[in-house]
Amino acid sequence: MTTMTRPRPYQSYVYGYPHKTAYRPLADQPLLSDLWAREPTDALSLYAHIPFCEYRCGFCNLFTRIGAPDDLTLRYLDALERQAIAVRAALGDRPVRFAAAAFGGGTPTYLTAGELTRLCDIAEHRMGVDLRAVPLSVETSPTTATADRLAVLAERGTTRISIGVQSFVDSEAKAAVRPQRRGEVEAALQRIRSARIPVLNIDLIYGIEGQTEDTWRSSLRAALAWQPEELYLYPLYVRPLTGLGKLAGAADEEWDEQRLRLYRAGRDLLLGHGYEQASMRMFRRLDAPSAGSGDYACQTDGMIGLGSGARSYTAGLHYSFDYAVAPREVRGIIDCYTGTTDFGRAEVGRRIDEDEARRRHLLQSLLQAEGMDVGDYRARFGAHPSAHFATELDEFAALGWLDPDAEPALLRLTPEGLAYSDALGPRLFSPAVRAAMAAYEVK
């Protein structure tokens, strides 16, 4: 039997494949009306991106900026409305139905209550999303989760609110370059529960400097006191151009060990408190109402993104605007977005051929704890996944990542495979995507 070297566990969080760093300017700048002409439009999802935050957390490489001077939020929403009108027109006269919606960021609740009302109006009246009839997920932060904003969101049909807490220990929040006080966090959680939005998700981070199993468990217990329907446990990453990236060197083995230890401690604690594991990061309370997107299947259905950092997905092309992390670049891209009058074309993106579609399907299904339905894969791509990914699947099996006891119709990870999701995922990237990501100049 071959002895496999165990890979480093924290290589890349695969939250969307291909990653935006593999996108490139599209020479032909295709018309959206052509791109969407043959796409099914009966179960789309809408994602609106609000790229403003009160401060920049040290670990964050999302597309966002600190603050919004002058009337920037107004100009941003004006542009978002122009974009919505253009995209809806590009979909043509066919019946269009949205099955899910989400407002993400940045921090969508950086917008005032009045501005959130306008954002909901754009989604409803310009795009045609029936917000009260579909799952609507919104991200928030402790200081912006104010009663008036939450009231708007609840009234407009928000079914899930997700708050980034990261740690209930003030010194750990500070070490992650996220200035917040426990008291503010608890008060925000109280306001969220009072707003009676059905699903509360709390994000926590492990691997922070100075964090121990004891402090990690105390953060988890503080979160559990609110009985959140969902919890996301994120390993801390140090990424280029983020606050922490400027301070720290490369990840070392000791840090890997700390994160693996805390991951296992967190997972075991939640499994012992009535939660099930949905993926490496996501845990769901067993008796929670579903906040799922009903008939929307992220592996196959189209997504329409609005905003300067949002991606859109058709079967053959993923597209967006330019991407950056450094403050000056982000500000430039947002200014360009707010000045745009013609939103009728895709500017930056990546074509998705059959091979990339298979990789994306496998990544999005295999990294779920419930595993991948082999029949779904076969129905879509005409063969068992081992016909396309023999080398990778053999390697995963040799590493003990594939559950040999799963039914033949299922490809499922072992607990160890789930723990190593961030090492497994990147192994499924195509050589072309890998090369594009490596060649991407961080800005």
Ligand code: SF4
């Ligand atoms: S982690 Fe969230 S709140 Fe912090 S800077 Fe990034 S988007 Fe903003």
